[in-house]
Amino acid sequence: MTQSTASALLVNEVGLHARPSVKLTQMAKRFVSRLEVALAADGPWVDAKSPVKIMRVKAPRGATLHFRASGPDATEAVRALVSLVESRFDEEKP
Amino acid sequence: MDVKLTGRAASPGMFAGPAARLSGIATIARQQGNAAEEAAALLAAVAASRAELSHLASSANGEASRIMGIQVALLDDDALSESARAAIADGVAADRAWREAMAVEIAGYEHADDEYFRARAADLADMRDRVLRHLLGVEVETAVAAGSVVVARDLPPSLFMSLDWSQGGAIVLGEGSATSHAAMLARSRGVPMVVGIGPGIETLDGTLVVDGEQGSVVVAPGAATLAEAARRRTLAARAEGEARARAGEPAITRDGTRIGVMINVALPSDIEDVDPASCDGIGLVRTEFLVANGALRDEERQFELYRDLVRWASGRPVTIRTLDAGGDKPIPGYTIAGETNPFLGMRGVRLSLRHPEVFRVQLRALARAAALGPLKVMLPMVTTPAELAEARGMLRDAVDTLRVEDTPAILPSLGIMVEVPAAAIAVDQFDAAFYSIGSNDLVQYVTASSRDGGETAALGELTHPAVLRLIAAVAAHGAATAREVSLCGDAGGDPRHIPALLEAGVRIVSVAPAVLARTKAAVRALDLGMHPAKKAHVGL
Numbered sequence: 001m002t003q004s005t006a007s008a009l010l011v012n013e014v015g016l017h018a019r020p021s022v023k024l025t026q027m028a029k030r031f032v033s034r035l036e037v038a039l040a041a042d043g044p045w046v047d048a049k050s051p052v053k054i055m056r057v058k059a060p061r062g063a064t065l066h067f068r069a070s071g072p073d074a075t076e077a078v079r080a081l082v083s084l085v086e087s088r089f090d091e092e093k094p
Numbered sequence: 095m096d097v098k099l100t101g102r103a104a105s106p107g108m109f110a111g112p113a114a115r116l117s118g119i120a121t122i123a124r125q126q127g128n129a130a131e132e133a134a135a136l137l138a139a140v141a142a143s144r145a146e147l148s149h150l151a152s153s154a155n156g157e158a159s160r161i162m163g164i165q166v167a168l169l170d171d172d173a174l175s176e177s178a179r180a181a182i183a184d185g186v187a188a189d190r191a192w193r194e195a196m197a198v199e200i201a202g203y204e205h206a207d208d209e210y211f212r213a214r215a216a217d218l219a220d221m222r223d224r225v226l227r228h229l230l231g232v233e234v235e236t237a238v239a240a241g242s243v244v245v246a247r248d249l250p251p252s253l254f255m256s257l258d259w260s261q262g263g264a265i266v267l268g269e270g271s272a273t274s275h276a277a278m279l280a281r282s283r284g285v286p287m288v289v290g291i292g293p294g295i296e297t298l299d300g301t302l303v304v305d306g307e308q309g310s311v312v313v314a315p316g317a318a319t320l321a322e323a324a325r326r327r328t329l330a331a332r333a334e335g336e337a338r339a340r341a342g343e344p345a346i347t348r349d350g351t352r353i354g355v356m357i358n359v360a361l362p363s364d365i366e367d368v369d370p371a372s373c374d375g376i377g378l379v380r381t382e383f384l385v386a387n388g389a390l391r392d393e394e395r396q397f398e399l400y401r402d403l404v405r406w407a408s409g410r411p412v413t414i415r416t417l418d419a420g421g422d423k424p425i426p427g428y429t430i431a432g433e434t435n436p437f438l439g440m441r442g443v444r445l446s447l448r449h450p451e452v453f454r455v456q457l458r459a460l461a462r463a464a465a466l467g468p469l470k471v472m473l474p475m476v477t478t479p480a481e482l483a484e485a486r487g488m489l490r491d492a493v494d495t496l497r498v499e500d501t502p503a504i505l506p507s508l509g510i511m512v513e514v515p516a517a518a519i520a521v522d523q524f525d526a527a528f529y530s531i532g533s534n535d536l537v538q539y540v541t542a543s544s545r546d547g548g549e550t551a552a553l554g555e556l557t558h559p560a561v562l563r564l565i566a567a568v569a570a571h572g573a574a575t576a577r578e579v580s581l582c583g584d585a586g587g588d589p590r591h592i593p594a595l596l597e598a599g600v601r602i603v604s605v606a607p608a609v610l611a612r613t614k615a616a617v618r619a620l621d622l623g624m625h626p627a628k629k630a631h632v633g634l
Contacts (some may be wrong), residue, residue, distance in 0.1 A: 009426060011385065014210040018217065019160060051164075052173040054148045056202060058211050062424040086360075 002075040007018045007041070008081075010086040013059025016059035020089045024052045027084050035081070041066050048081065074084075096316050099294045102552070103309035104272040107330060109264035110315065110323040113258035113629035114242035116253070124230055126187040136188040139228035144169045146224065146268050150255055150280075161251050165221050189229045196222040213274040220250030226312040243302045244325055245295060247526070250275045260284055262327075264304035266311050267294030283333075288353045296542070300556035307590055335612045337615035342372045345597070345614035349623030354602035357411075358582060362399055365406050376409035377604020378472070378582040379403060379532065381417050381456070385425050389589060390417075393455045397466045411468045413530065413580075413604075415487075416456055417513065418474040428452070442475025447484055457492040464506040476510040479523050484528055509578075515539050518564040529568055531600070533583025537561050556585045562598050569599030580604055596620060 010016060016024070017033040028048040030036045035048035039051055045068065059065060065085055071076045083089070108372035126132065145168055151162035167173055176194035196218060203215040226232075238244060241261035247268045255593035256277045257263070263285055271277065280287040286306030291298075292559035303312040303323045312319055326432055345353045356377030359365060365376075379400075405411050413591040420441025421427045429451060446453040460471050473485050486508055512518050513532030518540075521529065533556055538544065540561050543554030556562070565581070572579035579600065585591040586603030589612055595603065596617070605613045 009385070009424075011382070011423075015208060016209050017208075018164045018168075018214055022164050025171075027165070046175075050171050050173045051167045052171040052199075054212070055168075056199075058202075058206050058208065061209050062422065064426060 002072065002074040003068070003070045004078040005068040006068065006078045006082050007064050008085040010059055010061055010085060012085075013061065015061040016054065016057065016065070019056040021051050023051050023089050024081065025054060025086060027080055028077070031069070031071070031073045031077035031080070033069045033074045035067065035069045035077050037051065037081075037088045038066045038068075039063055043080055051082045057093060096345075097313040098310055098320055099291050099298070099313065099534040100308070100310045101266070101288045102272060103166060103286060103290040103306055104270065104274075104289045105265075105280035105287035105306050107264075107284060107306045108326045109243065109262055109286045109303065109306075109322050110301065110320055110327075111241050112239075112244045113266075113298050113300060116238070116244060116246040116249070124142065124187055124189040129183055129185060132181060132186075132188040132191070135229060136175060136182060136192060136225075137189070139177060139192075140169055140616050142228045142336075143221070143224045144176050154408055156257060158251075158255055158283075161217075161279065165217065168218075170220065173346060189226060192225060193222070195378065203208065204358040211273065211463045212288050213271045216248055216250055216270070219248070221254065223250065223331075242251060243304055245298045245302075249274075251276045251279055254279050254473075259283055262305070264302075266291055266295065266298060266302065266304055268292060294575055297502075312587035314361045315371075320603075327446050333615055333619070334612075337596060337611045339616075341369045341612070341614065342369065344374075345617040347617055348619075348621040349599070353596065354580065354619070355610060356421075356580070356582075356602065356604040356609060357607045358604050359403065365403070367415075367608075370406055370408055370410060372454060373410070373607075373610060374602070375407055376403060376412045377580050377602065379412065379414040382417060382419065382423055384417065384456075385419070385502045390425075390428070390452060391455055393459045396456060396508065397457035397462050398461055400469065401466055403467055404463055404467035407467065409467065411470055413470045413472050413509070414460060415454070415472045415474055416443065416446055416460075420475075427570065437535075438542075443473045443481050443485060444475060444477075447481060447523045450488065453485075453488060454492060457489050458496060458503075460506055461489065461493045461503040464504040465502040469506050470528065471506045472511055472528075474511045474532070475514060475535075476512075476524065477514045477516050477527075479525070480524060482508075482510055482524055494619065511538070511582075512536065513566050515564065518568055521568050526577070528578040528580070529572055530604075531579065531581040531583065532566060532580055532581075532586040533561075533565075536583070537585075538566065540564065556583075556591050557594060562594055565595065565600065566598040569601075573599065587613050589613070591618055592616040 006010045012020060036045035037048045046057060067078045067081050098239050099373055140413050147162050147166050151159050151166060167588060178191040181191035181539050200215045200218045217241050238257055240258040241263055243264045243266060245266050248270050249265055249267055265280055265287040266290050267289045272289060279286055286304050288304055288306060288309050298313060300314060303315045303319055327623030347353045354374040357373045358378040359376050359381045361383050384396060387486040400414060413617045421437045430440045454589045476482055489508060493505045507527040509528035510512050510524055511532045512529050513535035537554050537556050541554045541558055569579045580602035581595060581600045582604040587609035
């Protein structure tokens with residue numbers, strides 16, 4: 001069982017609202033590991049595969065997202081989520 | 095006749111037509127069964143809603159499809175109905191359990207600090223009502239004739255999509271937000287929309303004329319108002335076609351004044367679909383993307399990014415703004431955490447001068463890229479001439495050091511953003527090579543109105559005489575001293591504001607690539623010959 005943690009700065013225009021939340025959960029669901037996200041390094045942690053729970057966090061632009069994962073593909077999962085956040089969810093226009 | 099109600103503009107355009115009122119879902123209650131039957135009913139209603147939305151998503155495209163896709167993803171998530179299912183197990187009827195669970199969810203968004211999150215409450219209310227209709231067996235409201243003005247308290251995005259817009263139409267809302275998904279859909283579909291009319295929404299009836307630019311509605315319009323609406327609508331349709339067809343041509347006013355139209359770049363990928371020949375260069379590169387790329391302290395990587403922009407522009411000017419962090423753009427370990435008023439705190443060049451080791455990396459990369467083409471450097475948030483002098487000294491030092499190292503480098507022309515009122519008022523004190531007016535921040539600071547929108551949005555208008563006078567003064571100083579003056583805020587790409595900006599003496603605007611064509615069209619429609627006194631040529 002691998003465990004992995006990392007954090008990324010939310011630099012997209014509008015923070016973690018509907019569309020970015022759904023993109024994040026879609027990415028998270030590609031991995032078998034348990035994946036969680038939080039606004040602080042010590043939690044509270046929410047399931048990164050639930051768009052409803054992620055949207056409830058209402059993470060604004062400029063927030064730091066912390067990720068943690070445990071499972072066989074934990075390292076890859078965390079890396080994929082961090083790069084999705086850093087790439088502004090691959091969709092942003094100026 | 096001609097009673098006018100004013101709200102906020104949410105989607106441009108003008109339309110006249112009969113009012114079609116949408117009422118909210120009836121407050122009928124469901125015949126309650128036992129807990130197992132109620133649980134099954136909710137499950138079936140959610141599944142049926144999901145199937146409808148999924149169908150709507152696949153039959154739409156682009157923005158509309160993505161918005162419906164979000165609702166599908168949320169309905170797929172068991173977490174959404176978790177508390178409703180618990181209440182049903184405790185003996186509550188399915189419709190009441192769902193209403194109460196969604197009320198809690200929606201309240202969480204309505205009270206969010208951020209306007210984007212507040213606007214999501216409408217999406218959740220839309221999902222709530224769709225599931226309720228299935229639970230209660232009520233038909234979805236689509237009985238609105240094509241070509242109507244839809245009048246409602248608020249408009250859910252899925253309802254927008256189920257209405258027929260083939261004959262035009264418009265939307266007037268008592269509440270609502272310009273950042274809602276419905277407003278985004280209206281803009282992409284070209285449907286005029288006005289939000290925030292207030293309680294007066296209840297009085298709207300008969301023929302309405304909706305003005306999506308002014309954010310107003312005329313009730314019981316006279317013949318003259320109707321004729322004017324029809325004329326403007328025809329003109330708008332023709333103008334849109336012409337703008338697209340002539341996007342590649344230069345922007346010249348009717349009296350022959352050439353207006354420079356450049357583009358703003360926030361990400362290196364922004365220029366992928368833009369033909370460099372269709373613009374007069376890049377008027378603003380926001381280098382905050384360096385942070386996302388991890389290149390803040392990486393000179394080589396920065397040099398490559400700047401070099402690629404200069405190569406793309408093939409001889410046209412590329413104006414690169416040094417890092418503008420702070421305000422609403424924090425960077426951990428670089429910006430100051432916990433400032434009580436970050437927009438009046440350490441941001442832009444203030445932070446660059448405080449972190450010379452980071453600033454030096456950027457200045458070196460910029461001086462190296464300047465050896466390859468006409469690259470210009472622009473400082474954000476300049477407040478005093480001393481800041482400009484200090485930055486200029488550092489830029490010169492960077493070039494000297496590079497030359498000692500035998501690395502090709504050229505001293506780029508160094509200008510300032512004019513966005514702090516102090517710089518705008520005393521612009522003659524700033525010996526910069528050029529001035530670029532940052533209208534978003536200038537408006538926010540001059541009118542003391544947060545640019546995040548919300549309650550103060552109506553106060554923070556570019557058209558405030560104080561703002562226009564400052565812009566005119568900066569343009570006049572530039573013309574008198576042969577310094578280029580451009581404007582790189584959102585106002586430059588807003589056709590409503592282009593006449594005022596050009597009359598104020600602005601001759602170069604820099605806009606988002608998406609609005610390049612319509613900006614040029616707005617310029618071509620103007621005749622500055624009517625204002626010969628103001629025909630100051632700033633040069634290009």
